[in-house]
Amino acid sequence: MSRAKIKKKNMFIDMTAMSDVTVLLLTFFMLTASFVKKEPVQVVTPASISEIKIPETNIMSILVDPGGRIFMSLDKQNDMAATLEAMGKEYGLTFTPQEIKKFSLFPTFGVPMKNMKSFLALSTEQQDRILKDQGIPCDSIDNQFKAWVRNARAINHDLRIAIKADQQTPYAVIKKVMNSLQDLKENRYNLITSLKSSPEE
Template sequence: MSRIKAKRIGFRIDMTPMVDVAFLLLTFFMLTTKFRPPEVVKIDLPSSHSELKLPESDVLTVTVGGDNTFFMGVSSQQSRVKIFNAVVKPKLQAAGLSSVAVADSLKKFKLAENFRVGRDELDKFVVMARFADQKLRPVIRADADAGFDAVNHVIKVYKKANLLTFNLITVLEREAR
C-alpha cells in the first residue's frame, strides 16, 4: 500500500522586526550625517583636461569670485586659529571689541571653511597660513569670469610668500559640457 503523504504547511515570516531595524538605521543615518555647508560664493570653474586629484588635507585655497573678490580657506582648524590670533584678533581688539566678542569670533572663524579677505590683506593671510603650517599646498580656485588681474595678484602673493608651485582647480572638459 502506498503511504499517505502529509500535507505541506507553508511557513510565515514575520517582517515586523526587519521594518523596525530599517527605520532605526534610517533614523541613525539621518541624525549622524553632516551636511555640506553652503559655499560663500558661487564659483563657475573653468574647464581643462587634467585629471590630477587634489588632497583632502593640508590645502591653502584662495578663491577668486566672478566679481574679483577674494576668499581664503585653510583645511586644518589649528592653522585657522593661528591665522586668527596673528591677523584678525589684533584688528578686533583695536576696534574695541570685548574679550567675549573676540572669543565668539574665534569660534565662528574656526568653523568657517572660507573667509573673505581684502585684496591688500591677502599677502598677510597667506604668509601667516604658511607660518602656521609649512606643509600647506597652495591652490587657486578662480571663477571662469574672474579677471586676469585678480588671478595674477594671487600668483604674485604666492610668489612673495615663496610658494612657487601651486595648483589651479578646474573642472574636466567632458563634465563642463
C-alpha cells in the same frame, strides 16, 4: 454550461532581504559622503582634462569670484584660530576666545581686518548676507591676502594651496593673486577646474 471558477491564491513576497540591502546602501553612502563646504559666492570653474586630485587635508583654498573678490578657507580649525591670532598681532587687533572660536568654525572667510571684529559680532544669517560683498584686500597699498597666506603657512608648513576662480574672472585679478603668492616664494599651487572629456584622437 457553467464555467469552472479558478480560486485565486494570495501571493506573498518576503521583502526583508530588500529592506536589508536598502539600509546597508544608505548607511554606506552616509558614511562615505563628503560634505560640500559652504561658499559665499558661486563660481563656474574653467574646464580642463586634468584628472589630478587635490589632497583632502592641509589645504588652503583661495576662492576668486568674477568681480575679483577674494575669499579663503583652511581645513583645520586649529589653523584657523592660530592664523586669526597672528593676523590680529600684525594688525594691532585683540580677539576674545569667543571670537576666535567663532572664526575657527567659518567654512570660508573674506573680510578686511578693520571689519573683522564687527563681522564676528553679527549673527550667522547676517554674516552670510554680507560676506559675498566683502573680500580680502589684495592691492599694492594693503595686501591683506598676502598677510593671510604668510601667517597661515607659518602656522602649518604642510599647507597646500588651491585656487578656485570663475571662468569669467579677469586675468588681471588672477595675475594679482599669483604675483602675491610668488612674492612669498609660493610657486606651487593647484588650480581647481571642472573635468571635460579629452579630445578624440
